[in-house]
Amino acid sequence: MTLTLLLAVTAAAMWCTTLWVLRAYDSRRIGQGPEEFSMVGRAAVTMLVALVLGSYLANLVLPRGYVLVAVPVAGLATAVHRYALRRWLHAQRHDGTALLRTLVIGSPSAVDEVVRDLSTVHYHGYDVVGACVPADMTDVEIADDVTVVGTMSDVPQAVIDHEADVVIVAGSGLSNSSLRRLSWALERTGADLVVAPGLIEVAGPRVQVRPAAGLSLLHVESPERHQGRMLAKAVLDRSVGFALFLVALPIIAVSALLVRLTSKGSAFYAQSRMGRDGQPFTMWKLRSMVVDADRMRTDDLLQRSDRDGLMFKMRRDPRVTPVGRVLRRLSLDELPQLWNVVRGDMSLVGPRPPLPSEFAEYHDAVHRRLRVKPGVTGLWQVSGRSDLTWEESIRLDLRYVDNWSVALDLQILWKTARAVVKGSGAY
Template identity: 40%
Template sequence: MVTDVINRDSETMKTLALAVEALGMELDIPTSVADIGGSSLCLHNDPTMPVLTAQLPQYFRTTLILKRLFDLLLSLCLVAVASPIMLGVAFLVKRENKGPIIFKQERIGLYGKPFTMYKFRSMRPDAHKAKTLLAKKHNMEDRFIFKLKEDPRVTSIGHFIRRTSLDELQQLFNVIKGDMSLVGPRPALAEEVARYDFLYSSRLLAKPGITGLWQISGRSNLNQAESEFADISYIQDWSLPGDIAILLNTVVVVLRGTGSY
């Protein structure tokens, strides 16, 4: 229970509300303190003061179980359907050069827990070594997301599988393992998470997703503020119908190639 006064626009209150609800707990606050966007508020007649209980129904256990079942069943179906495509991509990646077919990288997941994310490799095997020099050359050392429209590290087949998002098909196995969801915030690197402010760190209250508001809102064309707004909006307002809508919109975005490079 929060009984002290917190300013209406306080990031502390917004972040606390998201964190408490996502962890399956209940947040009680006096009516004079309540200002929690996206929450349903229930009034209780406490003997000493009127109290509002803030609830985010989407974080109820039953809803989370349904989301997990939805992720698991749809991912298994997609793997079965997309297996021939994945075999074809694997062949093309291997034929172009002798590097590994699958790119593995540590990302940060739910509640800050690290996991290994899978993608079809779209860059040269020595791409990581060149990242620091490229970031400095293009004055992008302070960017949360380092991406270049004309990245010299990307292979020929890499350009194609990035534009069509085929490189991300391997992440279906991350969803099956439970590290990711079909829909959620973009899976972040540890170096990015270390720079999050108090409010933006609440994006760690949901599993990262293969797609999400970031992907259907412009992807790499978004600036930092727009990317952060998309992630926080998703955490605060997500629902299963909303996830389905994002998945359907993702098909349109992938066909158009919006913001993919």
């Protein structure tokens, strides 16, 4: 009993130490989502390796079952705690508390862009209390009625006057020497200095600062070059996809029977879609519309779409059968796509595969949606589903393509389950 208690206390201390070494307790990392959960995963792997090496070097015999159970349980418990803390923090920020008082400096256009972006995502915790712009531009108007509180030379005093916690430098309005002097001045105020370099929709894990010749070079990694992450995503797709397909088989069978009994035609619907890099494949769904629904897709029907852009969606599509409406409400019509995941045509998470007609009308930037395998679910589906505009859907898809990770995929799968249960944006 004493030995077990000693092992438990030692393991707990090691776990906390591992998290501390990996800077998981840094207040700036709290509430950051996939990056935070990825850090917990790295801590679990690091601790397992440390225990194995430590027991080998010290010639100690550790209970294998204890180690193989305790570390995953500690990782899972920490992830659950971080998730609860993140939800609480986001709720606090939504209510206007736990926010960082923020001063944005730079050219008016750059400041305006940063202010607009920050105003759309309050849960990140930045409350813009003022802006500083060049001396000859102080009469400009900034988005969200943000007040210009001074010029670029007034930043240190403005930080003190407005009790700012963070100073964000927008764009390239400051020279290297000016930025360096500003960092020195802010040391006395305690405010953090953040530089927004203008890399649109590029998340932190892809960006690394590398020193060279006295310079701080911002290195942007291509998401496709990380072979380990690509392998992990492939393993996740095939293993979890196959398991989900087996679990869904009875539901698919019952749903298919209901479709056949209530309307003429096959229970399944095969449709040509565009996969990774524009390669066509056959996507499978449970039929939720009447037979020959594609022929009924007239110009008059297209004009009644509830979506703008290329994607066609109708809340009350006359082609949908009564059973099909229920299947769509519960997203059961999508379940056969798990077979596409098992086959390798699709991923569990990714942009939705477009129709060939939609793909033919893509402009250059939108083609990047298909740099990864299309998915059964994706970032825009858990951010509003069919309630989003075409431009918002494309922006979210491109954000996913540029910043995908296994941790992000797991988070999207979790949010997808919640969205399906709530039925938000499904029709």
